[in-house]
Amino acid sequence: MAHPAPHPPILYSFPDAGSLVSSLASFILKAQKEAVEKKGRFTVALSGGSLPKMLSGLIGHPSVKWDKWHVFYADERVVPLDDPDSNHLLCTDTLFSKVAIPPEQIHAIDTSLLDDLEELADTYEKELIREFAQKDAARFPVFDLILLGMGPDGHTASLFPGHALLAEDDRWIAWLDDSPKPPPKRITFTYPVINHALRVAFVASGAGKVEMLRTVLDEPEKGLPSSRVKPVSPGQLYWFVDDAASAAVQYSRTAFKL
Numbered sequence: 360m361a362h363p364a365p366h367p368p369i370l371y372s373f374p375d376a377g378s379l380v381s382s383l384a385s386f387i388l389k390a391q392k393e394a395v396e397k398k399g400r401f402t403v404a405l406s407g408g409s410l411p412k413m414l415s416g417l418i419g420h421p422s423v424k425w426d427k428w429h430v431f432y433a434d435e436r437v438v439p440l441d442d443p444d445s446n447h448l449l450c451t452d453t454l455f456s457k458v459a460i461p462p463e464q465i466h467a468i469d470t471s472l473l474d475d476l477e478e479l480a481d482t483y484e485k486e487l488i489r490e491f492a493q494k495d496a497a498r499f500p501v502f503d504l505i506l507l508g509m510g511p512d513g514h515t516a517s518l519f520p521g522h523a524l525l526a527e528d529d530r531w532i533a534w535l536d537d538s539p540k541p542p543p544k545r546i547t548f549t550y551p552v553i554n555h556a557l558r559v560a561f562v563a564s565g566a567g568k569v570e571m572l573r574t575v576l577d578e579p580e581k582g583l584p585s586s587r588v589k590p591v592s593p594g595q596l597y598w599f600v601d602d603a604a605s606a607a608v609q610y611s612r613t614a615f616k617l
């Protein structure tokens with residue numbers, strides 16, 4: 360059955376990092392409330408890079424129900440969990456060490472499989488299947504929220520410009536050993552997983568992102584990886600950015616309100 364056309368992205372731009380962080384926290388709390396009321400759990404995927412520190416508005420916030428969070432990684436570098444390149448280590452240092460998510464609800468890669476990328480990706484996919492397929496019987500998992508970053512080349516998760524994985528339309532988790540950004544070995548959500556989420560939010564800040572954000576939002580026809588994120592209805596894509604990053608963007612902004 361054909362899906363209705365995706366909704367256009369909603370762009371929120373904030374004058375400074377502080378207002379971006381607090382608005383993002385309010386947005387996440389609304390998503391959490393709806394998910395918990397409906398299903399008793401909140402399924403979230405996080406990215407590495409600059410994203411985890413933007414979640415600081417949740418730390419110590421009385422409305423966060425950390426025990427309801429079930430966390431996966433939109434992508435992970437295939438390194439030991441104490442390696443400085445690990446997205447899990449970054450998220451642990453920045454967030455998990457400061458909040459009370461039950462450890463079994465934080466889904467890290469199986470590091471006994473670091474030398475077998477395919478098996479490691481399969482195993483992570485099976486964790487997703489355990490979390491989603493039995494409960495929702497869906498062809499693809501439907502995350503309540505996927506939080507993404509955008510790299511300076513327009514990549515998101517570990518989906519890089521020109522890479523064959525941009526065309527992967529079957530698997531939930533793909534692997535690569537030729538990431539142009541180190542480290543080379545990674546696993547990543549595929550587009551079908553990202554694009555079946557109820558909400559996908561990119562978070563990007565700083566003048567360093569200005570040209571790429573303009574290209575991704577104003578010239579989606581160029582097909583950069585971040586422009587290919589188009590959640591299927593009823594899913595919705597949001598951009599949470601600061602004015603420094605959106606300075607050159609023509610795409611219309613929406614005033615933030617919940």
Ligand SMILES: O=C1O[C@H](COP(=O)(O)O)[C@@H](O)[C@H](O)[C@H]1O
Pocket residue numbers: 405406407408409410434435436446507508509510511514515516517540
């Ligand atoms: O390598 C990665 O990069 C992207 C973008 O990082 P950022 O520092 O430019 O925000 C990140 O979203 C991804 O999780 C990570 O593995």
